[in-house]
Amino acid sequence: MTTTLPMTEVADGPSLKQRLARAERINRLKSQALILPLLLFVVLVFLVPIAALLYKSTHNPEVVGSLPRTVEAIAAWDGKALPDEPAYRALSLDLAEARRHQTLGDLSKRLNMELAGYRSLIAKTARALPFKSEPASYKDALERLDERWGDPAYWQVLRRNTSEYTPYYLLAALDHRIDDLGELAEAAPAQAIYLDIFARTFWMSLVITAICLVLAYPLAYLLASLPARQSNLLMIMVLLPFWTSILVRVAAWIVLLQSGGLINGALQSLGIIDQPLQLVFNRSGVYIAMVHIMLPFMILPIYSVMKGISPTYMRAAVSLGCHPLLSFWKVYFPQTLAGVSAGCLLVFILCIGYYITPALLGSPTDQMVSYFVAFYTNTSINWGMATALGGLLLLATLVLYVVYSWLVGASRLRLA
Structure with a gap:
């Protein structure tokens, strides 16, 4: 005499198709687990360095990190005439603080890339700061210290670097630059190499x-x-x-x-x-x-x-x-x-x-x-x-x- 399982027990258990799908899914997960170390290796030694490479080519932290007050003060400046008195006061405070924190080297090097002579200007100004007594006009005091602070070109360099990211390096590698008016222009013949x-x-x-x-x-x-x-x-x-x-x-x-x-x-x-x-x-x-x-x-x-x-x-x-x-x-x-x-x-x-x-x-x-x-x-x-x-x-x-x-x-x- 033979007995048969009730239909309810067959219906309650997983079907053959479901068991096959589960086995296939487990095998796929095992295969992915086996290639996971290779994937991590590729990400760490290939994708991460490339991402760091692209990040470095646009990263521009020197001015933003060393002159935060100046960046805020010249944010609304149109870049044509000289900035107002608050910008000169902010620059004096920032340079004095940057000298204390020993960040003037990176700052002056970065600014000197765009305008020759900026390194000596930063060094000369920082040595005279802070002022022994607060001047009536920071603008006049800085211009007496060095007349280049009365040249809008030096302030325009600061204005172009008020963002933490810049196209400067990529444009320079293509023999182009951002001019004083903020427009794309060709690099100088001596730098277009x-x-x-x-x-x-x-x-x-x-x-x-x-x-x-x-x-x-x-x-x-x-x-x-x-x-x-x-x-x-x-x-x-x-x-x-x-x-x-x-x-x-x-x-x-x-x-x-x-x-x-x-x-x-x-x-x-x-x-x-x-x-x-x-x-x-x-x-x-x-x-x-x-x-x-x-x-x-x-x-x-x-x-x-x-x-x-x-x-x-x-x-x-x-x-x-x-x-x-x-x-x-x-x-x-x-x-x-x-x-x-x-x-x-x-x-x-x-x-x-x-x-x-x-x-x-x-x-x-x-x-x-x-x-x-x-x-x-x-x-x-x-x-x-x-x-x-x-x-x-x-x-x-x-x-x-x-x-x-x-x-x-x-x-x-x-x-x-």
Whole structure:
């Protein structure tokens, strides 16, 4: 005799669909928990530094933090004539307090970036403060102390920095500024250098990428065509530079390329040249060394794509009467475009952020954006300009990646 469960018990318990959904949800949570450490790592070492970089490029705490009364006093000033007496009194009190708190260094350095001579003005004024007795007119007292306080240009600099955030560094990195009337204007010719530096960086990176492509493509084709034994030996030679420090490689190129180096010596011994060629501390040396460093990054993506292309495609095209060169161009080359584009993008992005090779092998006119980022970080301690240049370089990299993704997507649609 068999018994059956009442329908109410089946209805009360979870159904099969519900149990499957619960199991799938638990598995999904377990998978997310497994990748959580990686996600935290990416956030901490990638997103947080980028956010700090962008924050530093707009942060402007010096004037607001050191001159709070002055900032409040000139908030309603139109910026044309000199400010009223309360602004001069607030400035006197703020400078005296800033001297006590030892914040004049950062303040004067920040103001001197926009108007030369502000550092000496701040130092001279702060030494005379506080006044022994309260003057009848702070305006007259400060102007007697230094006539520059009667120049509206110095007050206009303060007025432009009454906010804790400023576009000054980003505009300066683009050779622009905010003028005395608060309008966007081009930077002075002596200070308009950064667009040329960016253009030089992109041009040098483009030339290096093109040379690497010309050298890497036939070498990658050779690696993909040779038998495994010879191909592995050549691949070891391609990867060998990765096992050597970049600094050691650059030092070796200095020895090879200098006027009395091995290359000039060999050329003179063969009678090819009479005088040593200038191959170091100029752009030629930078190109030679950086192509040597970047070449493996171009070879590997192209080789990985070529290795997956069947040789039967070429043989089929030739057997149908197509010339071998035309077969290569029409059949083989289009299949390698993914590797070519990936290699070019990788090399170009690495080049625009490169520092050590141009710094050691190039002249002052061959330095790239990364050199000035390092200069403002380590030498002048100007974090605002360093992060602004770095942020623009990051933006250029993201734009290149978006363009690359768009081109790859468009090519896939055409092939489909």
